[in-house]
Amino acid sequence: MGAIKSKVGEWASRFPEIKETGTQANPGVRLELAGVDVDSVIANANVNNNPGNRKALLKRLLAEEIGFQLNEDKLGSGELTLVWRGSNRVLEVVVGKIADRDDLGDHDLEPTDKSLWRLVISLPYHDGEFGSIEDANRMLELRGLHGERPRTVAWIPAHLSAARYQDFQRLVVISYALADPRRFETQxxxxxxxxxxxxxxALLEGQLESLTRTIKAVLKQAYGLAEKKPTDVEIGHEEHFVSLRDVPALKPPVGQPLREAARHVADKVLASQFPAHPDLDPDRTGVAVRPADVRAVFTCVRAATEASDRRVEVPAKERVLMRNIAAPLRLGTQKEAYxxxxLHWRDHFLRQAKDAGATxxxxxxxxxxxxxxxxxxxxxxHVANLVIASYAEMDDRVWVRSGALLDPPPxxxxxxxxxxxxxxPLPDESVWEQAQQxxxxxxxxxxxxxxxxRIVSQFARQILGQxxxxxxxxxxxxxxxxxxxxxxxxxxVDDSGRLALARRSLALLDALLATDKGAANSNAAAKQTxxxxxxxxxxxxxAARYGVSIVQAQKVAAALAGAAWDMLRLASGYGPEGEAVLDTLRGVARVDQRTASLPDALDAARKAIVSVMERSRAAVHPPVPTPPKPKPDPGSVDLTTESSHPPVPDAPAKPAGRRSTRRSGGGRTTAAQAVAELHAELNELAATEPNATIEISWRVVED
Known part of the structure; x- marks a missing residue:
């Protein structure tokens, strides 16, 4: 069945009237007799059969089969991007005739980026005097030159047989004939x-499809991935890879498609370049390690460094990451849950620093x-940064940039x-515990x-912020x-008094701020704080008394600034009652805020001295009683009025609700007492009748 199918495919590629039908398991063939001279169309389009178009079509076929990106800006070059062991990698790809120096100069055989590999794929057909042997000889010549050899590997194919090369040229002609509908119609x-x-x-489109399948299948033979048949390729060439640098076991993976073969080559050359790279994609997902992945891993690593037993339970959703990334990087071991x-990297970096004499x-x-x-x-x-940041946690180091501490860490x-x-530098254990308390x-x-x-720096930042x-x-x-x-x-003088405690509290805060070095923070500044x-x-x-004094300082200072000091200064002039108000206030002011609240005492003192002043004023100026009106008797009622109803005296008026606030005042007093009394009376009036219109007058009476 396979031989018959192969033969039908060969006929279909030569004769457009023959069509392959069916499936791989149940193939068939159909003959379409259209009566159209297709060969004359191909003859007219044969002008497209030139070296440039042949090379361009082969590049497109290889790009499709291998999966590399053609860069039209660069002659003959492209990029093969892939995920290798969980890392994103790029190989430069060049397609051309290796032995032909006019086609590929020496600079074309070297990667543009010296850190990358360049895969040079030679052409599988004769376009002049050069064959596969000449391709290999040129690479061996470059390999023998002195100096550092470039990272270049050549993929040298066996050449197509005459029949298959003729099929390839026919494919070139048909492809370009159908690519331009206007020229197809008019030329x-x-x-x-x-x-x-x-x-x-329609016939040519069918033949294009058949020829493309045929040539792609033959290319697998040419590049060493399938058994070579004399009818398809030249027999005898077996050394398909020549590398300018030593790459162990670099052989074609027989049976693999071109796509997988190219990635096999990439795996070999990258493994030779990075032999210690861990496999961060053991499940072969083809997905590279993402920045979000390393952040999640670092979170678990940091938590483990802060645990007393250096182990931490990992959330279920992060365990695969820890197993696939943290373990291969030798950051630790992921058990079932923990x-x-x-400490591999701590020991490694300390050993390297010692060998290098780095301090x-x-x-x-x-x-x-x-x-x-x-x-x-x-x-x-980003993966290297994960390892370095993990080492910083393992060895308890802090980050600095241009000599300045980075807090928080980047x-x-x-x-x-x-x-x-x-x-x-860390504070002593006893100092640390005392500072915490x-x-x-x-x-x-x-x-x-x-x-x-890191946490000492964080704690110092918290202290300075407070x-x-x-x-x-x-x-x-x-x-x-x-x-x-x-x-x-x-x-x-009293160390336990309010004023002394306020001064000591301020001195404590000043002492803490004196350790703040700002952006130029030294490595010892956090410890000093x-x-x-x-x-x-x-x-x-x-310490608790200091705390109350500091935390409530704003409230107490505001109360002191807004207190009625003009009234309180006159308190002693009101005798024992005034002195009692001051004594009470002074008793609270002497003790600390935790013992008694000074804002409450100031408010109470204001109210108390107002009451004392009101009582004092009432005693000096008692109210003058109003004489009562005489009650009417029967003889005082006039009965000669025009009305038949004699006037009846009004019933006594019901006493209206008394106002609690005085609405007038006056009298003689000293200027000092007048200020306090007037201040108190007007405060009460303003509180009860803020919109009342008042009249104020005074004069000096000379005794």
Missing amino acids: YASHLNADNRARAK FELS GDLSVTQLTEWLDKPERMGLEP ELAQIKSWDALRTQ RYEEIFGEKAPTLRRG ARNYQPHATDLVRELEKHAGLLALDD VTALATFDLGSAP
């Missing part, structure tokens, strides 16, 4: 009437070079080649627990307390 088939032109075109961290910061450029020792891995940048995609990793008691927020370089937030309010509080220290009788919080002398007052 190649112009001698035919409209009906015959249509029939000729990921166990490996201090380790740059990303340096670490990337060390990734390729002892053998090259050739990781993509995202994997934001890592620059000039970034570096620096050892972070004080932070929580003073600022009322949870402190981090792990004593690691200090910057509260320091202006603490400054205002000290200023207001000192401004009114005399009236409030504050004791600046944490240590400053832990070792600051709090005196006899516990």
Whole structure:
């Protein structure tokens, strides 16, 4: 059956009237007698059978079969993109006659990008004096030259037999004849009437399809992927690959299509270039590792470095990633549910640094070079960044850029080649614990627990943020307390008093801010900030009292700034009641805010002194009673009115609701007392009748 089908295919490629039908399992043949002179059309179009068109058609056929992208801007070159071991890779592809220096110069046999491989595919037919042997000899000649050899591999085919080469040329003619409908109508088939032109075109389209299948099948034989038949290709050529660099086991994968064969070649040459590259696609999905994948892996790796036993439970959806990416990269081992961290890269980089005599910061450029020792891995940048960032967590290092601390650390995609990793000095365990406790008691927020370089920097940033937030309010509080220290009788000697505690709180915040180096933060600055919080002398007052003083500084300072000091200064002039108001206020002002609220005491004192003033004024100026009207008797009623109803006295008016606020005032008093009394009376009037119109007058009475 196979021989018959092959023979029918051969006939169909030569005679347009013969059509292949059926399926692969049940083939058939059909004969169409159209009575159209197709050969005359082909003869007219034979002008297209030239070396340039033959090469162009072969390139298109190879591009379709191999799956590489033709770049028309570059003569004869293209790009084969593929996923190799989970990484995106590119091979440059050139199609031409290797032995013909006019077709492919020496520069055409070298990759444009020296880090890439170039696959040079020679032509499988004679277009002059050069054959497969001459192709191989030229590559061997280049291989023998001194100096660094380029990454170039040649794919040298056996040449087509005379019959198949004739089929190929016929395919070229038909392909170009049908490619331009206008020329087909006006030049190649112009001698035919409209009906015959249509029939000729249909016959040629059928033959084009049949010839294309035939030539593609023959190309597999020519390039060493199928058993060679003398009727199709020249026998004797078996060395199909010649590489200018040593590539082990580089042989055609017999039985594979051209697409898979090209990727087989890519696998061999890339494996020779990057022998240590891990297989990050063990399931052969053909999907490269994405930036989102490395972010997910890094999250799990970081969590493992922060765990006391260096293991962490991985969410179910991330376990395949950890097994396919983290494990091959030797970041750790993914068990059924847990990921166990490996310290391979910490030990590797420390060993490389020791061998290189490197001290201090380790740059990303340096670490990337060390990734390729002892053998090259050739990781993509985002995967290499994953390994380097994981090492930073393993060795507890912080990120710096141009000498300045990067806090927070950069995202994997934001890592620059000039970034570096620096050892972070850590505070002592006792200092760390003391700073944690004080932070929580003073600022009322949870402190981090792990004593690691990155977290120490994070904690220092939190401390400085709180200090910057509260320091202006603490400054205002000290200023207001000192401004009114005399009236409030504050004791600046008593360490437990409000004023002393406010000053110490401000000193604490200033001490913390003094450790802030800003953008030029040194590697010891974070440790200094944490240590400053832990070792600051709090005196006899516990941290919680400092916390209340600091956190409520804004509220207390605002209350002091808005208090009725003009009234309170007159309190002593109102005798024991006024002194009692001041004593109560002074008692609250002396103690710290945690013991008693000064804003509440100031408000209560204002109300109390107003009451004292009102009582004092009432005692000095008692109200003058209004004389009652005489009650009418029977003799006082006039009965001589025109009305028959004598006037009846009005019933006593019901007392109207009394106003609680005085609506008038006056009298003699001293100027000092008048200010306070008038202030209190007008405050109450404004509160109850804000729109009332009043009249104010006063004069000095000389005694």
